[in-house]
Amino acid sequence: MENLCLRLSNIDRVGLVQDISNILAAYNINIVSMEVQPNTIYLEIEQLSGQRKDVLLDNFKKVSQIVNVQEILYMPHQQTVQQLQAVLTTASDGIIAINYQQQITQYNPAAEKIVHLPYEKVIGQLFSAVFNSAGFPLLDTLKDGLAFDNREVFLHQTKGHYLTSARPIKDSAGRINGAVAILKDIGDVRKLVDSFTGHRKNEFHDILYQSKAMQKVVETIKAIATGTSTVFIRGETGTGKELVARAIHATAPQAQKMFVPINCAAIPEALLESELFGYERGAFTGAEKNGKPGLFEFADGGTLFLDEVGELPLTLQAKLLRVLQERRVRRIGSSEEIPVDVRIIAATNQELEKMVADGRFRADLYYRLNVIPLFIPALRERREDIPLLTRNFFQRFSIRLHKTVSTISETAMTKLVHYDWPGNIRELENVIERAVNLVMGAVILAEHISFDYDFKFATDSQQSQLATLSYGTTITKAVAQVEYDILVQAMRQYHTSRTMGRALGLSHTTVIKKMHKYGLKFPQFDS
Incomplete structure (x- = not known):
């Protein structure tokens, strides 16, 4: 059975705590814990039956300078521990704390995920027995009381590099009785920089x-x-x-x-x-x-x-x-x-x-x-943004995948711009990551672009065959064919010149003129 917790609001006076203790002693009730704050006394005692509890509360209310007696769920220190535990559990960064004997006293789920060691094998163990303390200077903080920020460490357990910051834990007298470290995957450096510089600037x-x-x-x-x-x-x-x-x-x-x-x-x-x-x-x-x-x-x-x-x-x-x-x-x-x-x-x-x-x-x-x-508009409604997004994605994935991709061919970019993107930016990101994985050189070609949905488009090798034709004729015919294909695809999808215009960034009168130019009519695409 849970203990009974009480909050006694009062006007401070000498002997008030003694009077409360005398009442508890008279009823042979043990004090589990007591916390005294200005104008408030918190009590944790054994749980009492209904009648016995009512009698005790009435006696407390009769004590001089006690203003109110209220039953509460937690003692203040319990609530603090609960909040701390919630923070440790939900924190996205690893948190590791040690006491003055160098034993690990806190080890949150994020740390468990980073270090790949279960809680049961870490908690209570000596820090030096679990971690390569020479490369993880938390013991220096415990010894010297010196904090540090964003120091890179290497963990043998994961063969990975991480950023760590540490602070000493001190008691009310200023004596060091522990230390705590935050462990962050170095892949999150950008987010870390944002938190330091203030995201509000960008x-x-x-x-x-x-x-x-x-x-x-x-x-x-x-x-x-x-x-x-x-x-x-x-x-x-x-x-x-x-x-x-x-x-x-x-x-x-x-x-x-x-x-x-x-x-x-x-x-x-x-x-x-x-x-x-x-x-x-x-x-x-x-x-x-x-x-x-x-x-x-x-x-x-x-x-x-x-x-x-x-x-x-x-x-x-x-x-x-x-x-x-x-x-x-x-x-x-x-x-x-x-x-x-x-x-x-x-x-x-x-x-x-x-x-x-x-x-x-x-x-x-x-x-x-x-x-x-x-x-938020769909990507097909903001096709002008596709080149900008594409360059951002292939630059990012080129670094992550240790590639040397520096550009994308015009044909590949045209292929991206003409696709409908049912999965929007998330699908574009996936397509570019796939392309960066496939490319062997510095240029993403149309052959490297593949979609999750059927979409026919000439590859770079097919496009290069056009170079043997008359240059002026080829450009004119190519532009006309692309324009025709886009109109046909838009007509199948939108069914009216106004919705087509909004999707293509054109006025509906311009859409009608272009349809007339190619002899296109809506009934052709009812099926």
Whole structure:
């Protein structure tokens, strides 16, 4: 049975603690722990039966200068330990702590993943017995009390290089009684630099564009970022909705606080509620001993990004709506409401309006989320950005894959520009990574570009055969053929000159003129 925890609000006076101790002694009740703070005394005692507890509480209330007696779930030190454990568990960087005897006392899941050693084989062991301490200078911090930042270390366990920072742990008297280190994969150097220099200076550096369509999106982001209103990002899969959400957060007043993303479609329904709202200890079978705060609490003061929000079950939609309205969360198994100050950015690739009409999404939640709608254009609607994105991708993958790719042929680029990209930027990234893997030299050719969907296009070798023809005639015919093919493909997909015009970046009158030029009519493509 859990112990009974009490908070006694009081007006400080001499002898108050003694009076409380005398009452407990009179009822033969042992004190498990006591914490004394200005105007508040916290007690942890053995659990009492209903009548016995009521009598004890009444006696406390009769003590001079005690203002209020309240039953609480945790002692302050327990809550601190719980919060620390939650931070260690959810941190993306490895965290390793040692005590003054050089024993490992903290070893979080991220460290377990980096080092590839299970928790059971590390915790309690001597640091030097687990790590090559000559190359991992945490013991120097323990000995000398000197902190260090971003020192590169090599771990024999993984044959990999990492960045580590360390700090001494001191008691209230300033004596060193431990040390703690953060371990980061060196592949995350760019993110680390962003955190040091301040991402606010380059809020949009990851959004690559030159199209008017994306220019409008960026201008909207700049206009809305400084507020706190809910933003609803709409767009197809792979258009970069999370990238846009991060840009909004980076330019907002909450930029120095947490950005917490969650994919509502990636977490089983049975776990989604506890992830979002947290739970108290004993809330359900398998729950952590001390409970767990939810993502709303972690994002307090910052931004919570709800990706694929259309996948939320109706029961959770109702609970989310209440949180958005009242700005308070209630953990599973608790009656206490916790105030949260969180900016919500939601995203979906679904037609929520149809889901509302079908009863699969709450209309009231839809309107609560749709305060500032932001539509991200599909890649086929911003083809001018494909060359810029392509160069960024092949430069990045060339470095990562130790290749010497420096350019892409005109034919290969034309092939990319003319493809419809159902998977949008994510698909383009995959296609370029595949091409960089296949290329042997410095130039990506059309032969290296392959798609997940059927798409016929002349290869570089086929294109080179055109060079033997009359140059002027070849260019004229080639341009006409490409223009004809694009029009035919657009007619099959969009069915009207106006939607074709929006997709191709042309006025609908220009589209009609070009169709007339090639003798094209819509009924030809009804099938």
